[in-house]
Amino acid sequence: MGSGAPPRDPGPEATLREVLAFDEEGALRLLLAPGGVDVEVRGVSFGDEAPRSRAGHLVLAVGASAGRAEAAGAVERAARSGASAVVLREAEEESGPGPAPDVLAAADRSGIALLVRAAWTDWTDTAALLRSALDYHRAARTGQARGADATGEATPGTAGDVPGRGGLECGGTEEAGPRGGGPGEGADPAAGGSDGPAGALAALAASIAEATGGSITIEDTRFRVLAHSATRPEADGVRRSTILGGRVPEWRVAELRRSGLLRTLWTSREVIHRPADGDSPERLVIAVRSGAELLGSIWAAADGRPLSPEAGRALRRGAVVAARHLLGQRLRESGAVRRRDHALRGLLYGEGDRRTHAWSLGLAPDAPCAVLAVAPVAAGPDAARTLDVLAPHARAYRPSVLVLREPDRLLVLLPVPAGLPPEAREREALAPARELERVAAALPGGVPVRAGVGRVAGSAAEAAEACTEAALVVRVLRDRERRARGGGAPARFASAGAVGPALDVLRMAEAVRPLWESGDGPVHRLARSDRAAGGELLRSAAAYLDAAGDVAEAARRLVLHPNTLRYRLRRLRERYDVDVDDPDTRVLLTLAVRLTGDV
Structure with a gap:
């Protein structure tokens, strides 16, 4: 381990025991803990980052497999940097059934905890899980500190800083083992139990409802209802149709997009107030995040009675607790998400059996569709954040829309109603391109984007050709803007039909x-x-x-x-x-x- 005591950061930290208890889906497996599971975890780092002190960090050794002896070097480097634990990739079958003896010996000799990442997840999900665990326990301890009186004991009724039935506890039980036990006395009441994740999320919705005095829905980024509190007779029509349909009605999502509320929600960490309007009661909403990652939202509606003065605080605390469950759900769905992305990538790039890809995505292979390519005008972290906001915005455009988030662009597959004349098909395909360009232009600190739309494909099996054309339209827009050199506002979205001659020239040039x-x-x-x-x-x-x-x-x-x-x-x-x-x-x-x- 590193020499000397590491400098302590201000604020509470989590232990390895608590981090592992947070992992309900078994994405991580503890192999060895020479110093026990109560070692402090202060942060998450990737092993290939620039060398620096990682005192108390949990290091992700990307590329290192626990089944290969050479991974011992990654374990030793993490230990020398001061890390408290290191995560390797699970051993592949060809390298043997378990970790290499040299790897275990290196961890034991260095005194560093050794974990492996399950094969069904990836490093991005693992980092999100660990960072969410740290955020979760820091928020829990901060809340407990604020709820303590001068004697150091918790003040009754203030657990978790949220009023209501026992508050919204964020801490884990002290008796939980490394794999995380079931809920017991002192456990998070929303952390699970015999009802499983769905029941835990429903309990959380009920707890937030009591704390806010309103009716609660917890939704993912596709506006599917994951949990809701009891519905009162005074509930408005939107809430009733949302709960009965299992998702926010499409017309309502469109209204939220047009009003700009969705853009504000996806970019803000604060509670957003939506005043009463006609038959629609007052609402509060907050995004649920794991670090920078958007997981969903919590909505509180004042159905038949005013919201509590403490409702905003309750929603903020509730969002911290909900992050654990929504991240868990995302991890459970990660295998399905990867299969969907694989099929969508195959369809858009023309790889593999296109008809099979279409069926697996829920598309009829002979259904017409359009493809949009959306690319920032400049690279960098702000461009990546812009695409992160546009991706859920594109998915919310219509339930049938499919989005592939690539490192430097979005590819959007939009099924188009059959039977429309050509002009109407082009308008149908161009509408989301126009909207995404406007959303990007209005984002605080965002990067403008160019959006190109290929000709509407006669079937989903022809989506690869439409995708190639959409990318060429983006290049035409870029080339025109460069040649204009300040000659007026540039066009930032267009269809293939609108740039016809330039598109043909670009095709011939590529040929x-x-x-x-x-x-x-x-x-x-x-x-x-x-x-x-x-x-x-x-x-x-x-x-x-x-x-x-x-x-x-x-x-x-x-x-x-x-x-x-x-x-x-x-x-x-x-x-x-x-x-x-x-x-x-x-x-x-x-x-x-x-x-x-x-x-």
């Missing part, structure tokens, strides 16, 4: 790319050397071609004096033997600009 890359000559040498020098000459030639040989217009677009542009064009002839007045050379120059990227 001849192998010929271009294998060729040589003056234009090729110009493209290679001038781009390395900053692209001044190639950029000037591109502007000259775009202006159809009008030097004055090209110079205006480049913000240059016309004589400066004429000088650059002469340099093309003198240095590279490239004559921009030769028709064949102009074709090659156009290809050079299209295929090597805008300069």
Whole structure:
């Protein structure tokens, strides 16, 4: 272990015992704990991050398998950094039935707890689980501290900082073992029991209802109702139809999108107030999160009586407790989610049996569909956060919508009603693209996006062609914006039909790319050397071609004096033997600009 006592952070921490008790689904398995399970866990780190002190951290050794002897090095490195525990990938069958002896020996010798990650989950889910466990126990202990009087004993009626029946407890039982026992005296009343996860979530909804004085629904990001409190006779029609249908009605979701409330909900950590409006009573809502990850929401409606003055605080505490259950549900569904994403990726990329993929996604293979490609105009953390917000927004557009979240873009599959004329089909497909572009533009700190829509495919089995076309439309929008260089507000969404000629040119350019890359000559040498020098000459030639040989217009677009542009064009002839007045050379120059990227 690292030398010297690690500096303590302010605030309460969790133990390894508590972290493991949080894992109701068995995503983690403890192999060895030389120092016991009450060692402190202060954070979660990935093993491939830059070397630094990880005092008290739980380190995820991505890529290291417990069944391979070389994983002992990852265990020892984690121990030297001060980590209290390390997680390896579960041993593969070919490496043997269990952990390698060298790995166990390294953990025992280093005094570090050793865990393995179940094969059915992944590192992203594991990190989310662990961070949620830490947030959960920190919030619990903070609440208990606030509820203690001067003698250090809990003040009656303030458990968890939430008024109501026993409060919303967040702590675990002291007697729980590493795998987490069933609820007992002092256990979280919403943590489970004989009724299982669904019963625990229903108990939580009932507890929040008593604390807020309202009617409660707990929903996931697709607006499916996971739990609800008892419905009073005074409940409004929206609540009754939501509970009976098992999800928020589609028209209601559309109304929430148009009003901007969904955008606020997905980006805020605060309780949001929605005043009474006609027959719709006052409502409070808060997002349920695990760290930065959005899991769902809790809604409180003032059905027949006013909400408690403490309702906002109750919802905040309830969201902390609900995160555990919603994360557990997400982990339970993770296998199904991965199978769905695999089928959707196969359908959109044309891999495997397309008809089988369509059936597994609940789509009739001969049903028409559209594909949207949505990409940020710039990369970076803000772009990733923007896509994280747009993904649930796209799913909420319609229950049948399918969304594939890729690292640098979203792909959205939108079933289109059969029997619509071509113009109506295009409008149907373009509507969500327009909405997603507007949502991104309005996000605080968000990154604008470009959204392209391919031609509506006649069947789901043809979705791959529509996906390829949607991605090309995004490229057309990008190229047009770059060439415009400040000439007015850029178009950020479009359909394939709206950019027809540019789309055809881009397709043809891609078709001849192998010929271009294998060729040589003056234009090729110009493209290679001038781009390395900053692209001044190639950029000037591109502007000259775009202006159809009008030097004055090209110079205006480049913000240059016309004589400066004429000088650059002469340099093309003198240095590279490239004559921009030769028709064949102009074709090659156009290809050079299209295929090597805008300069």
